[in-house]
Amino acid sequence: MATAEVLNIGKKLYEGKTKEVYELLDCPGQVLLQSKDQITAGNAARKNHMEGKAAISNKTTSCIFELLRGAGIKTAFVRQHGETAFIAPRCEMVPIEWVCRRIATGSFLKRNPGVEEGYRFNPPKVEMFFKDDANNDPQWSREQIIAAKFCFAGLDIGQTEVDIMDRTTQAIFEILEKSWSTQNCTLVDMKVEFGVDVTTKEIVLADVIDNDSWRLWPLGDRRLQKDKQSYRDLKEVTPEGLQMVKKNFEWVAERVELLLKPQSVSRVVILMGSTSDLEHCTQIKKACEGFGMPCELRVTSAHKGPEETLRIKAEYEGDGIPTVFVAVAGRSNGLGPVLSGNTVYPVLNCPPLDSEWGAQDVWSSLRLPGGVCCSTILSPQGAARLAAQILGLNDHLVWARLRASLLNMWISLKQADKKIRASSSSEGTPFSF
Incomplete structure (x- = not known):
């Protein structure tokens, strides 16, 4: 692997359970996201050191962000830096986890008794959760997010912004679902987060997308799961159990590179x-x-x-x-x-x-x-x-560009509508009936 460029790293801006964020003194408006060799579950109620996880997670995130950026999704990703970090635009994060589900399983079944496991959502179902570890990330409605009157990097988070994040979540899921299907692997559900780029003031896909972010079932079989659920399901964390989890993470990291390549020539x-x-x-x-x-x-x-x-x-x-x-x-x-x-x-x-x-x-x-x-x-x-x-x-890569173009056309219309309404309001244009 080529030697990573030398960066002038400044102060630590944030530290989470599995990553650290540092300012880059020579690159205004950019930061370094450094992954950690730590795996957690249940808001860190379970926490273990897993040697090599940082490199695995960084590789997975970098490949996924490259795939989505190539399709036309706006992402907080510039380039990978070494084995365990990547450079990204600096963002102010929206404290909402957006979850998209194709198949009903996990916590959804607990919150919705009577729904059978395996129920298929068409279109995919989007849910929102407020990031609050102390209260186990409570589910929020669209109305609650709008009522919170968030403002990040000077951008007010209102109806338009919530709609954009909602639509983008579904598009991201569908692109990755189509991509994973080329590996005979079912993307069951996933979570994403958004931030506001402090330079462009745009909403972008931010944070990370790694094996902590989704459920992946090879051949559609839950028993073959390769995601973090295998860690959550451990009754007791043993060295053997952690090794099994690591192998699952490595399996994903090996195949995620294949998602960047066309599966057919046309x-x-x-x-x-x-x-x-x-x-x-x-x-x-x-x-x-x-x-x-x-x-x-x-x-x-x-x-x-x-x-x-x-x-x-x-x-x-x-x-x-x-x-x-x-x-x-x-x-x-x-x-x-x-x-x-x-x-x-x-x-x-x-x-x-x-x-x-x-x-x-x-x-x-x-x-x-x-x-x-x-x-x-x-x-x-x-x-x-x-x-x-x-x-x-x-060809999943052509399909991904088509799907992203539909999203971006919709976003352009949504933003144009917001702008014209704001202009009409400021000019005092009367309504006519």
Whole structure:
């Protein structure tokens, strides 16, 4: 492992049960999160030293934060520093644990008698708990969080902020659930925390996500659990018991690196009828790459060279790589229909429209003979998104970017609504009926 850079570490800002936070004197607005070789349960009612846990937890957190950041989730993570620490933006933490559940088990059953273990929540169920060790982290409602009138780093935590944290919790869970499924492992539930970045004043996923944060059941079998529940379930903590728990943590840390890698190879191939369509095709290619999809550009005309068009099509069918074809042809679009009529791969039309003949030209992409089924999307970004929805079915990293993009679009609307309401209120705009 490469030697970690030398940091000018300042005072300790916080110490918890399993980590310490230090200021970085040469990096204003950033901190160092140092993990500890300590494992706890029941708000530290049970506490043990577990050699190597700091490195295991730091590796798990760093990989998960890299995965989520790569998808487009705003996270308090800059980079890993050595084996047991990582650098993060400095945040003021919101004292709420957000718990997302797919399967009913654990404390949920105790608080909700009558619900059978294994009940599946669709959509995932989100719950909130106020961080208060003395009172065993009581469950809070959304209304209680809003009524608390929290303010962190100058940001008031109101309805909008609570809604953002709620939606983000669910998105994070679904991304990690999809990712763990590639390892034949069921993400049963998990907890996350948020902070307000002191520099950007944004709500970001903060703290850590490690093997203390979730329940993981390989093959969906609780008896194979690899999370901290194996430590909680120990009737007596013995060296042998701790070694078993450590092996479970190591199992997770080994596999979490695999979540950063695509489980399948796929691509988008854009075929244009003429290089005059290159600018339009470049927009599609850029949008595809934003979803993490490799994209190739080709030039062919189904009218002028149908044999060559079918030869290019066969070239991509021959290597077995899942492919979405995007046909870019204006005027009379024969390219998309010819491709669709001769392949089992998905074909999307994305014709470049001009102001003079656009309305008439589009009909050649829409009006198709029977047995031919290529979708038509006029927006380059929309064509890329549909390609991502197709390929994301078998690529969890593409799927993760799609899921995060849905979240971020929703957050943008929510924040715009808050801003316009605040502006209207400050200007004294009267309501009209």
